[in-house]
Amino acid sequence: MPETRLDIARIRAARRLIHPVFLDTPLFRCEALDPDLGCAVSIKLETANPVRSFKGRGTEVIASLLAGQAAVCASAGNLGQALAWSGRGRGLDVTVVASRFAPAAKLDRIRALDATLELVDGDFDMARERAADIAARDGIRLVEDSLDIETCEGAGTIGLELADAAAPFGAVLIALGGGTPATGVGHVMKALAPGVEVICVQPLGAPAMTLSWRKRRVVTTDTTDTIADGVAGRRPIPAVLDDLLQVADDAVLVQEASILAGLRLLLERAGLVVEPSAALGIAAILEDRDRFADRHVVTIVCGSNVDIDTYRRWVGSPLP
Structure with missing residues (x-):
């Protein structure tokens, strides 16, 4: 092992x-x-x-532990969609931070899944920094893909x-x-x-x-x-x-x-x-x-x- x-x-x-x-x-x-x-x-x-x-597999596990709470993540698009989908089914208030240069189809789908979407004028790593700031400010769960x-x-x-x-x-x-x-x-x-x-x-x-x-x-x-x-x-x-x-x-x-x-x-x-x-x-x-x-x-x-x-x-x- x-x-x-x-x-x-x-x-x-x-x-x-x-x-x-x-x-x-x-x-x-x-x-x-x-x-x-x-x-x-x-x-x-x-x-x-x-x-x-595949991202829904991981967000389902996270959302099952956070039902009724709030979470924020940075996303290139797919994690945000997955967390929004999993969160919506469990009453989880989800905020997604993404680059405004991410594919429009991904951003539109995040919005359609009832998540709050915040855009940054930079790349994914800048979005990750902003998501961490929001989590610290609001005292909510920061979902970090691969680290979590x-x-x-x-x-x-x-x-x-x-x-x-x-x-x-x-x-x-x-x-x-x-x-x-x-x-x-x-x-x-x-x-x-x-x-x-x-x-x-x-x-x-x-x-x-x-x-x-x-x-x-x-x-x-x-x-x-x-x-x-x-x-x-x-x-x-x-x-x-x-x-x-x-x-x-x-x-x-x-x-x-x-x-x-x-x-x-x-x-x-x-x-x-x-x-x-x-x-x-x-x-x-x-x-x-x-x-x-x-x-x-x-x-x-x-x-x-x-x-x-x-x-x-x-x-x-x-x-x-």
Whole structure:
């Protein structure tokens, strides 16, 4: 068992706190991808739920502990939606702080879920600072993705489902930003399926956590430059890095062109409209086909909250 902040017993218990709509998401072999990628690919589809991302698993755990109270979070869009959805169902007063440059579709959905939305003229890390100020001022719960163990253990329930998969696989590809799914799923894989290689994937234009993993210490960056806004953090959290060092076998960086190619492949071969962060696993295979040749790998498709006009530009053709 890896020595991290996470606990398998708590992850199993988290399943009982999470609304069934977020659990047992589809896992399927996508044979149409095989010729393009040179390996067998299975997709773990974390978009088939009311908030179109895996984040609801963690916010369900948090909201179950805070019913009737108030909470604030910083979000690139998906965490805010998830906390708003979970909070609304439990009478939780939710405030979300986001960058005004976040995708409009994500911001509109946060508002539609009855959360209070505050925008900052900066990036996610600036939003995180503002959310902390609000929590201190108002004496309410600050929900911090990846630092709050509930978010990681909620995501870890994906790992339980992968460990129970009927077909064996050799590697799991996980989008890496703050580290929530990487540490959660990675912990479970190392505990229950240690033969599975845990590979984290991050954009070259937002490399802070990958550089930190490689150097085994926190490395920050001044800016980010990637279309994958959901993983575009600049300041890794030390405790999360410590967990990641115990469970990740590798962390790789991919180029923007590969992310765009991954988006197109998921649309054309799998019929999936996803956000750039969800295409990182496919991008990693495209950039290193020899590494994955003739292997069976799982990629976690983690979110599908996109602005349609922007998405059309990304894929270079009208939606079907």
